[in-house]
Amino acid sequence: MIVCKFGGTSMANARQFEKVKAIVTTNPARRIVVVSAPGKRFSNDQKVTDLLIDAFYEFPKENAATVVIERFLSIQQDLDLPVELVDFATSELWTRLESSEGDLNSRLDAVKAFGEEFSARFFAAYLSSQGISARFADPQDIGLLMTEPSERAQLLEDSYKELRKLKDTTEILVVPGFYGYTQSGKLRTFERGGSDITGSILAAAVDAELYENFTDVDFVYAANPNIIDRPEQIELITYREMRELSYAGFTVIHDEALMPVYRKQIPVEIKNTNNPSAPGTKIVAHRLLTDRPVTGLTADEGFSILYVSKYLMNRELGFGRKLLQIIEEEGISYEHTPSGLDDISVIIRSHYLTPKKEQRIVNRVLQELGAEVAYFKHGLSMIVLVGEGMRNSTGLAARATLAISQTGANIEMINQGSSEVSLVFGVLEKDKEKIVRALYDAFFQRVKLRA
Template sequence: MKVIKFGGSSLASAEQLKKVLEIVKSDSNRRFVVVSAPGKRSSEDTKVTDALIKYYKHYTANQDIVIDQEWIIDRYKSIIDGLALSSTILDEISTAIKHLATFPKENNDFLYDTFLAAGEDNNAKLIAEYFRKEGLNARYIHPKQAGLIVTSEPGNARILPSSYDKLEALREQDEILIIPGFFGVTIDNQICTFSRGGSDITGSIIAAGVKADLYENFTDVDGIFAAHPGVVEQPHSIKELTYREMRELAYAGFSVLHDEALIPAYRGKIPLVIKNTNNPSHPGTRIVLEHSGTSSPVVGISGDDDFVSINISKYLMNREVGFGRKVLQILEDLNIRFEHMPTGIDDMSIVLRGRELTPIKEQEILTQLRHLEVDELSIERDLSIIMIVGENMKSHVGVTATATRSLSEAGINLMMISQGSSEVSVMFVVKTESEKKAIRALYDAFFKN
């Protein structure tokens, strides 16, 4: 039994949907189909989700919304016409899009989520209609009916544990169920969306809920590459990753799959495979609990920018009981999340994502840290984090030495280096201007030979 999820690029046009149909028809085990909203048909195009955001903004600002409604409806119409579907489904979608403008604007915490979810919900109805027209025993099912009951946290919904019992009952259905991704329904019957990569999260939840044998995530690339193809020319694709390795790579910039989407499938011990809608015969990349055979010490290299470091120096810091706790308390009081904290005996660096340090918070944190009577205090910006990842690094001597040597030979200065006790990854902090050069140097060191 397989759960299969298609991203926006896979559902952007009638031509793409024809490919999706063939993929589903080719394997009778593909019983659950999770779908996104239609994505871009070209780089200049607009995603339906982005059009819905624009529609929401105009509606809540009491501006004209007719053009927004017509654009969204016409986008679905172009797909419906291309698939030669009846006008009934267009009428249903048109009514649903216009109905969004009847919801109350005031004191409605879930209005934005309701607008956004319309992209996936209406696309699921369209796809179910298309599948039936082509002879498949398919049925659209709303997340509420499916059992996707979530917490009341707009834009950051989490599945309620009690939902999994109802989701498991879906195994008994003999139809192909078409499920809209990205959102669930609260106990109070409100539409509530997941965070970034929401449709991936839905697919992962469904896979865990129905105890699937495999969760297939179809996108527009042949799996996951060892490095970003925009940085390294023709990097090789990774055949197999563990969940821990994927989590590390996703954290540091790999955008094929959002790391939060891994959690339900990981806990349900469901293997996952990333595949290409436009090249379905390619094996893609499997994500598993443990490697099925031998693997290279480094499976991938990723990088992400927009980090800042708060650097603190205080003589005899290591002898002052509770100093670290006081620093962390300041961060907690200001609702600031930190990413890493490399330390020395008299030094401490707190690495944050740049978005965490607003101008007001920056001034406040500097003021409060000075109250701890530190000797030196500075903030360093324009930093990037680069990760080399691989669970087999712990059984290979010299991985870090190879990495630092390659960076040195490329003339790249290391600001910081850190490795956790699990030895799944090694983190390097460099200036952002050197990020791409560093990734290429590391790729050459571990993969070119």
């Protein structure tokens, strides 16, 4: 069995529905199809999920809500689907928008999930209209159970036993991504990359031979094509490499989505709905190393550094634990903690911070930990070099720092994980693009062949 997931651009309109149908029916092993909400049809278009969020918060709600229904009406008309589908969608959307049951987050989750649910309902109806045995599979009915709202949104491990029953299906199941239900019956969305995660969960549950993730690019590229002109294509990459790249800015697949398939060692293929014959990028557990140590590089912005200094810090038992506990008690997770003898830096995503939180953290570090210096610095990017071959390469860090120094930019932080498959540089956001170009030139120089 193959589990395939189609992203927002793949489900954006009727023409894309037709492409997805052609892909799904090409291989009878594709029996579980996970879909996202309709995405952008053109560059300045709006995603249905963004429209739903606008409709939830705005008053009056008619403007954004009307656009959402018009998107589904267009699909219904172009594919000649039953008009009752649009009537149902309209009624359900207004029920959710006007509901007063539950807290703000649970009501917002119900509205956000509307896009995926009706994308799946419409696509299942379209397949059936073409004489294909297919049905909409509600996450609650198939047993996709999630943690309660008091905990971080994730799948309950016991769900896998129930989801495994899907392996026996003989028809095509169209499953909405992005959400599930708690044991108490509350709809709940995954935090980020939800449809990717749903597909990966289902692939792991049924022991799929392959998890296909269809998007709008032919390959995963070695660098952002918006920064690098025609970057190298990656045809084969390991889970670990892809996880590192996804974490630091690659948007092709969400980093958390790899965990379920990684556990089962199920290969993943990134494919293009608009060009399905392209070989795509395959994600596997292991690959043969080449003479190129770096597989890809990426950059993400929106980071802050908490810098702390205290003389003889290294001799003080528990200092790091107490520092991280202060951050934890503010509801913040950290990204990196490079340190020296008398100083330590904690890298945090800036969106977790507010001026009040920053002041509380600094005051506690100075007063409770007796630090001599504590302050935040904002406006940082993390640039990450990733490659399985980096573990066996000497002089790689020197090569990277030389390339960065030649741009005239300063390095605010360097960190290398114990796995040695990634090297992270913290730099100012304003220097991000020129550093990415310099590092790409240093590690991906094109070889000129003799005529």
